Amino acid sequence: METTQNIFRPREMYETMLKNQYHAAAEQFYDALARQANTDQATNAMHVKDYKAAEEEVKAAEKSLGKAKSSKGWTIFGIVISFLAAIIVGVIGGMNAKTMWWLILVAVALLGLGVFFIVLLNTKVKNAVALAKEELEKKKAIAKTKLDLCYKDMEGLNDLLDDSMPCQVMEKATPLIDLDRTFTPERVSYMKDTFGFKEETDPDTSVLGVLSGHIQGNPFVLEKVFRHEVRDKVYEGTLVITWTTTSTDADGHSHTETHTETLHAEAIHPAPSYWDETRLIFASEVAPNLHFSRQPSGMSDKSDKEKEKFVRRRVKELDKKEEKAIKEGKNFTKLGNDEFEAYFGADNRDHEVEYRLMYNALAQVATLDLLKNPKPYGDDFVMVKDGMLTSVCSRHSQNFDYYATANSFANYDFAAGRKYFIDYCDAFIRGLFFDLAPILAVPLYQTHKPRDYIYNGGYPTNLSSFEHESLINKMDRGLFMPKDADESLPLLLKESNAVKAGRSDEVCVSSRSYKTTPMVDYVSVHGGDGHFHDVPVHWIQYDEVSCKRNVGIAGSKKSRSVWNHSSLEPLKKYLKDNFHFERGLVSFYLGEKDHLNSKDGDEIDSYLNKD
Numbered sequence: 001m002e003t004t005q006n007i008f009r010p011r012e013m014y015e016t017m018l019k020n021q022y023h024a025a026a027e028q029f030y031d032a033l034a035r036q037a038n039t040d041q042a043t044n045a046m047h048v049k050d051y052k053a054a055e056e057e058v059k060a061a062e063k064s065l066g067k068a069k070s071s072k073g074w075t076i077f078g079i080v081i082s083f084l085a086a087i088i089v090g091v092i093g094g095m096n097a098k099t100m101w102w103l104i105l106v107a108v109a110l111l112g113l114g115v116f117f118i119v120l121l122n123t124k125v126k127n128a129v130a131l132a133k134e135e136l137e138k139k140k141a142i143a144k145t146k147l148d149l150c151y152k153d154m155e156g157l158n159d160l161l162d163d164s165m166p167c168q169v170m171e172k173a174t175p176l177i178d179l180d181r182t183f184t185p186e187r188v189s190y191m192k193d194t195f196g197f198k199e200e201t202d203p204d205t206s207v208l209g210v211l212s213g214h215i216q217g218n219p220f221v222l223e224k225v226f227r228h229e230v231r232d233k234v235y236e237g238t239l240v241i242t243w244t245t246t247s248t249d250a251d252g253h254s255h256t257e258t259h260t261e262t263l264h265a266e267a268i269h270p271a272p273s274y275w276d277e278t279r280l281i282f283a284s285e286v287a288p289n290l291h292f293s294r295q296p297s298g299m300s301d302k303s304d305k306e307k308e309k310f311v312r313r314r315v316k317e318l319d320k321k322e323e324k325a326i327k328e329g330k331n332f333t334k335l336g337n338d339e340f341e342a343y344f345g346a347d348n349r350d351h352e353v354e355y356r357l358m359y360n361a362l363a364q365v366a367t368l369d370l371l372k373n374p375k376p377y378g379d380d381f382v383m384v385k386d387g388m389l390t391s392v393c394s395r396h397s398q399n400f401d402y403y404a405t406a407n408s409f410a411n412y413d414f415a416a417g418r419k420y421f422i423d424y425c426d427a428f429i430r431g432l433f434f435d436l437a438p439i440l441a442v443p444l445y446q447t448h449k450p451r452d453y454i455y456n457g458g459y460p461t462n463l464s465s466f467e468h469e470s471l472i473n474k475m476d477r478g479l480f481m482p483k484d485a486d487e488s489l490p491l492l493l494k495e496s497n498a499v500k501a502g503r504s505d506e507v508c509v510s511s512r513s514y515k516t517t518p519m520v521d522y523v524s525v526h527g528g529d530g531h532f533h534d535v536p537v538h539w540i541q542y543d544e545v546s547c548k549r550n551v552g553i554a555g556s557k558k559s560r561s562v563w564n565h566s567s568l569e570p571l572k573k574y575l576k577d578n579f580h581f582e583r584g585l586v587s588f589y590l591g592e593k594d595h596l597n598s599k600d601g602d603e604i605d606s607y608l609n610k611d
Contacts, residue, residue: 006446007176008362010437011369018433021173026425029169030418037156044153044414051150051412054143061139065132072129075121082114150412157417158410163583165409165421166428167211173429176446177436179213181583183221183466185459187212191219194450195283195388199465203510204228206493207469208276209403211432215439217449220282222402222432223466226274226473228492228512230542233271237521237537239263243529265523265535271542272514274490278402279393280435285451286388286444287354292346293384296395297371299343300378307372314342321347340364343371343379358442366441376430383438392435400431403470405582461498461505463553463585468495468507471587472551475580479589480511482545489513496548502601504554506590511549514542550590554604556581 007013034041086107151158167179180187191197200207200223209224242260249255299310315338325332333352335341340359344367349355359367371379380395404424411417439445461468472480472493480491490513497508519541522534578589590596596604 006443007174007440008443008446009366009369010433010440011366011373014430014433014437015375018173019430022169022429023422023426025169025173026422027418029165029172029425030421033160034157034414034418037160039157039414040153041414044150047146047150047153048413048415051143051146054139054146058136058139058143061132061136065129065136068125068129068132072121072125075117075125079114079117079121082110082117086110086114147412154410154412154414154417157414161406161409163404163406165406166404166425167213169425170429170432174433177213177215177433179211182585183210183212183464185461185464187219187221188464188466189459191221191283195219195285197221197281197283197389200225200469203494204492206473207466208473209401210466210470211402215282215436216446218282218284218445220280220436220439221466222278222280222397222435224276224278224403226276226490226492228490229273230270231273232268233539235267235269235521235537235539237265237267237523237535239265239525239533239535241527241529241533243527259528261528263525263527263533263535265525265537267521267523267537267539269519269539269541271540272489274492276398277393278397278400279391280397280439282390282392282436282439282445283388284390284445284448286442286448287351287358287385288388290349290351290354290358290385291387292349292355293382294344294346295382296379297343297345298379300372300380301374311339311342314345318342318347335359335364337361337364340368343368346383358444360443363442363444366443367438370434370437370441377434381435381438390439392438394431394435397431397435400427402428402432404428405474461500462503462555463505465495465498467585468498468505468553469493471553471580471582471585472507472509474582475551475587475589476578479578480509480547480549482511482513482547484515485513485545486516489516500598500601501552501596502598502603503605504552504596504601506596507551507553509549509551510546512544512546515545517541517543547592549592550594551587552590552596552600552604553585553587554601556584556586 007018164179164181167181170177171179188197188199192199204227206226207223208226210221211223212219212221214220240260240262242258244256244258246254246256297310299307302310318334318338318341322332322334324330331350331352332347335356341347344359346355377394377396382393384391409417409421409424411420472495477491480493481487485491492512494510494512495507496510499506517540519539521537521539523537524532525535527533580587
């Protein structure tokens with residue numbers, strides 16, 4: 001997309017202009033959908049008010065039922081206490097009938113009190129509980145009716161919601177940043193063939209979410225990857241021991257003393273470790289021979305005095321590095337901007353000419369503006385340049401979900417739904433923009449357009465492996481659970497042997513987890529009593545279990561609203577009620593033995609994409 005809107009000072013431009021533009025674009029986008037759906041906001045507000053009032057009545061009815069049940073509990077308690085007291089008093093009175101005959105009368109009175117509580121329980125208390133339950137059910141029914149009416153108000157608008165809306169809002173305000181609806185095989189192939197990009201083929205990784213796009217033809221992808229690794233885990237155990245010692249004082253008296261000690265022991269065994277990682281990968285032919293990495297400086301929120309001290313210390317370190325490089329004939333020369341060198345910290349760079357070309361004076365100023373200011377995120381990113389690929393991994397993106405589905409935006413309350421959508425778009429765009437900001441701060445990344453790339457076609461699948469795994473990870477995990485797997489552990493889902501079936505893809509999903517078995521090691525530890533003791537250390541033995549299941553994945557031109565209201569009967573034999581739909585893509589469970597052929601794929605495609 002041609003555009004003249006370059007962003008050479010990303011942080012400053014965001015704070016002074018883009019932040020408000022993005023917010024306004026989100027408001028306009030949602031309001032436009034509301035107009036398209038003919039949503040009556042005033043009527044919905046009235047219905048929401050009625051529903052919330054009904055909900056308050058439900059809460060009041062729940063409190064009344066709670067009080068009635070409490071009365072029932074106290075009545076039952078009174079019955080138990082009355083009869084128990086009657087028995088005790090009666091037994092005591094019977095044993096001392098001549099002198100304590102009056103206890104018999106007390107026992108009879110207590111029995112009478114117990115009978116009274118029984119009658120009360122089965123009449124007034126029982127009726128009170130029944131009436132409270134009945135009243136609660138009535139109030140719930142009324143509240144549900146009012147809630148259904150609210151959803152009816154919002155039905156048209158909720159149907160128009162789409163997974164890609166935050167991307168559309170961002171593109172509207174900044175055309176320079178062009179976002180894709182899906183990460184296509186063509187885009188993947190372009191990044192692989194031209195820039196050396198690699199797919200996530202490691203069997204210990206699985207793609208949870210993917211978002212791609214380009215800046216002036218330079219492609220990028222934001223991926224959330226689930227990672228697995230087996231590491232040694234330290235288990236700890238304790239054992240409390242006691243012993244006694246006897247001593248004799250100066251007067252010849254013996255004294256016994258009891259001692260207590262807690263013994264500690266450790267055992268090391270392998271255990272799986274899981275974590276997510278979100279990172280942005282940007283591809284460009286700019287500085288193709290340059291490699292470096294940098295870590296956050298940790299100075300964004302420090303005082304000016306601390307920052308000055310940091311720069312002085314770093315400059316001394318870089319001076320020594322430069323002197324050493326000269327002596328050893330290595331290629332490292334400081335830039336003239338000490339402050340930039342200190343904060344950016346890419347002193348492991350391997351191509352000084354290309355580094356200076358990339359980080360000219362304008363890039364240094366824009367990058368420093370990012371690194372020194374604490375808002376909105378400050379210097380929270382790791383950046384690695386590996387030839388034509390540059391990756392940015394920020395702290396803020398590890399804690400944000402960029403892959404919210406349209407269902408998360410649906411609401412019964414127009415005002416609340418509008419606020420949630422706008423707030424999410426603000427957070428989505430802010431997070432993505434500041435992952436791109438270290439890229440945007442380099443003018444060459446925006447002004448350099450890559451050479452034209454001719455897509456070769458003939459791809460083995462209709463969709464990329466990134467989209468396959470992203471969709472599969474959103475399906476019901478129970479479909480892929482291996483036999484004997486501990487359901488409390490994560491599942492690692494990896495695509496394999498994906499093939500075309502007409503215009504659909506059939507993907508074999510390899511699912512891995514662990515069977516867990518409690519174990520105990522007994523570690524011998526020397527105690528203060530002079531003896532060795534076996535301290536129990538409880539640990540978990542993890543035995544890997546796996547299975548393979550087949551999944552079908554297809555593209556659909558149907559809108560979400562049409563999809564929601566269409567009859568799925570023609571596809572029942574494929575979908576089997578186990579499917580996931582988003583961004584015009586549908587994944588459906590086939591099972592262990594079922595497969596798709598080209599005829600199946602064409603039949604699915606003809607339905608999903610017919611007018």
